[in-house]
Amino acid sequence: DVLLMVTKGDKPRYVQFGVEARRHLRRYLKTRTDLDDLSPLFLTKFGKRFDYNGMQALIRWRCKQAKISPPGLHDIRRAGALEMLRNGADLAYISRYLGHESVEETMRYLAITPDDLRDIHRKTGPVDHSLK
Numbered sequence: 524d525v526l527l528m529v530t531k532g533d534k535p536r537y538v539q540f541g542v543e544a545r546r547h548l549r550r551y552l553k554t555r556t557d558l559d560d561l562s563p564l565f566l567t568k569f570g571k572r573f574d575y576n577g578m579q580a581l582i583r584w585r586c587k588q589a590k591i592s593p594p595g596l597h598d599i600r601r602a603g604a605l606e607m608l609r610n611g612a613d614l615a616y617i618s619r620y621l622g623h624e625s626v627e628e629t630m631r632y633l634a635i636t637p638d639d640l641r642d643i644h645r646k647t648g649p650v651d652h653s654l655k
Contacts, residue, residue: 526538526539526540527540527564531622534622536620536621536622539620575596578596579593579595579596582594582596582599600621601632601633601634604617604620604621604629604632604633605633605634605635605639607620608633608635608639608643609639609642611646614626614629614630617629617633
C-alpha cells in the first residue's frame with residue numbers, strides 16, 4: 524500500500540492510494556529523478572510546488588478539455604468523502620481521513636442527501652439486519 528503525507532499549513536494528513544492511483548503514481552515517479560525526502564511530489568510546469576491556485580488552474584484546464592463546468596477543489600474533496608460514505612466507509616474513519624477535529628464537523632461537511640440516508644438504511648437498518 525502507498526500512504527502519502529500531505530501537509531496543509533502545519534497539519535499533516537495521510538492519503539491512501541488505491542490500485543489505479545498507485546499505477547499512475549509509479550509511472551509518474553519514473554519521470555522524477557530529482558526527488559528526495561523533502562521534495563514536493565507534484566510540480567508545476569515551471570518546477571515549482573503546486574499551490575491552491577495552481578490546482579485550480581489545472582482543474583479548470585482539464586474541465587475545459589472535457590467541456591464541463593469546473594468544480595471547486597473543496598467540491599472534489601467533499602464528493603470523494605461522500606462517495607466513501609456511500610461505499611460503506613465508517614463516518615469516524617472518513618472524519619479522520621479528512622483531518623477533521625470531530626465527526627460532527629464531518630457531518631456538516633458532507634451534504635448527505637435523502638437518497639443517501641435511504642440507501643444506508645437499506646444496507647444497515649437494524650430491523651432488517653439484526654443479529655440472528
